[in-house]
Amino acid sequence: MGWLEAAILGIVQGLTEFLPISSSAHLRITAALAGWGDPGAAFTAVTQIGTELAVVIYFAGKIGRILRAWFFSLYRSDYRHHPDARLGWLIIVGSIPIVVLGLLLKDQIHSVFRDLRLTALVLIVFGILLWIADRYGRQERDLDHLTVPHGLGFGFAQAMALIPGVSRSGGTITAGRLLGYRRADAAEYAFLLAVPAVMGSGIYELREIGNGDSPAWGPTILATVVAFAVGYAVIAWLMAYIKRHSFTPFVLYRIALGVLLLVLVFTGALDPQAGPNI
Template structure:
């Protein structure tokens, strides 16, 4: 991976991580379009450490309250549901379990089979349509004080779907939130908070694969992560303002258009479904 590739891919990661359009899909597609090697699942996971650091800084007051409430709830005799902050903190922990378990079970598929451009095109379209439906029919009445254990688990399984590039971590979680009747900003905020432990765990776990013979080198990966942090912070601030007065429909249209374009390019032979593989499939 060259320094230019790292700069471009870091920019793409920062721009797309928080929008409901799938950053992993865009990293994969961008590399294929440019004729570069697929940066791989490890590169994606590590650069997401930059964007999730932006989440921590942007929501630092909220995260600080959640951590204090969570540690207080660990005391003998304290209930996890004593207040909304401790309840949300525990539900972030519980909601992380599905993606942690499924991520380990399907690790090989995530690194190989799930990166097929035909699958990515399909998930972009299908989950784009689901996002549009959810945003349209959502009751828009619940805030995060109404978060319950079943809802937190549902959010967690929706996040786990993002192991497939094209689903989108924020898009899948927001779709679940809108179907459960949460307001747009509330669903987005919880999606971002829920992603923090999962992304940091995945990114730290994948650090071992950076710098190997078949993976991007350390220098460009660090540059991409730093770029992703700066751009990601700006995107969070913009998105939270945008969805306060607008629907997710522009992202739905974009996802469907990109998915159709990808299908056409693969069907006509202009782009191979495994374009730019960086890793050989497991035997």
């Protein structure tokens, strides 16, 4: 992987990680259309560390309060029912599904899940689900209404993003909207929930960087830094946007991209396994 390729993929990662359009799908599609090798699940996971650092900085005050309250709740009874402490425990609960499924499906994540036909299909299907959830979901709950079953529901939706095309934020926001959470609250929990899962996945995949067919350390670090800078700007824009607008533009984009990808694959213009090696 060259430096220019890494920079472009870092920009793509930063632009698409927090929008409900799937960053892993866009990294996969960008590489395939450009004639590059599939950047691979390890590269994707490591560059996502950059975007999650953007989350940590953007929500630093909120995360600091959650960590403080959660820590105190371990040994102080007066903090056991503190809203921030509850949210900390529910982030842990919501992280369980993706950890379990990520380990169980590790081989599929690096192989069959990266087929472009599957990517196109889930872009369309989960786009439609997002539209239904956003159109008909009630907007009456905030994060104070979060429960263990709801946290697990968010968590299983996040775990679906192990398949490129689902979108971690899109799947989690869809679940939140179906459960009646406001757009901003569903998005905020989606971003917070992603931090331990993505950081854990990225750290786990660090051992693959520079080995075998995986990209070298230099380009991977560049892509991660670029993803951080772009991702921070996207978070700020999205949190302001969803307070006044629906997710419909993202739904239409997902469907159009999925259809285009299917056309390219089934007309033979694009190999569904394009770029299997770095």
